[in-house]
Amino acid sequence: MFCLSEMEEDALKEFFNMGLGMAAASLSQMVNNEVMLSLPQLKVVPYEEATKMLVANEEERLVAIRQNFTGELTGTALLIFPGAESLELVRTLLNEQMPLEVLMELEQETLQDVGNVVLNAFLESFTQMMSIQFEFEAAEFLKGSSHFLLDISSHLAAQKQALTADSSEDNERAFVLMMDFKTHDEEETQHTLGGFVVLLFSQYSMEILKRELKVILATL
């Protein structure tokens, strides 16, 4: 079974930390507010467990921006908000009081823009020390349960590139890197927002990532 050494796990968490640090700085500019980050969690877990990491209530509806990436490293980055939070984020970004129906109309387009900026900053920083080449696909807007959002087989199926190297075992385990974040408003003039960034890799990609980590660690 796939596993990472303590040092490889530490390195991956640090890359994730750097990636989300850049993403948080971008989000902070967009919402004109400080964005606080949790410490990264990294797990290789069955999907059921991964969904429990995301939310206590499995029935909760979530909104996500998905950024698939393909190439040497294939996987999915998700920026996830609880459903109610996403409308608050749209309201904050547009900086206006708007009727709910107008906000809902603008939700998808606005969050796709946010996702593009945040997830690109994240992925570019996450991989800047690696020699891995990959391409981003267009960001997509998704709504669904945590179970749906963390089902990597649905993400892989949505990708343009055929994933012949992946086996059916990939459907059983996900490589999950997760950090949660929330805005911090000292003056309490705005609603605070919270969400998650999740990276999912297939097992085949996890092996490539492990190989890359070994190369980086050997230079230190």
Add this chain to the structure above:
Amino acid sequence: MDKKSVLIVDDSSLARMMVRKIFATRFTEWTLIEAKDGEEALSLSDGSLHLALLDFNMPGMNGIELAEKLMVKHPSLAVYLVTANIQERMHQRAESMGIGFIKKPIAESKIADILQQVA
């Protein structure tokens, strides 16, 4: 001449190794003190200290909270936050305390600039 001391605090072993490698190859006149969190850093910082390079997002106290405590113990200490997460408000707060920033991943040239200022 006595060696100068730099305190490196980061919960990531990789991040500490990267800084250690830079000092071990380019700035060998510096003595390194490494800690994985704020509490350990405070327990190791009783002696003479000239420079502190602190991660921001760590378990326990964050980099700014640690900087506040270190600057009380060592009023002339040069302190830098080493982070990829440079946000405007954090920048303002750190700047008002006289704390500098280094963007992760840390570059050798940036360390060289800082050491010139500290020397």
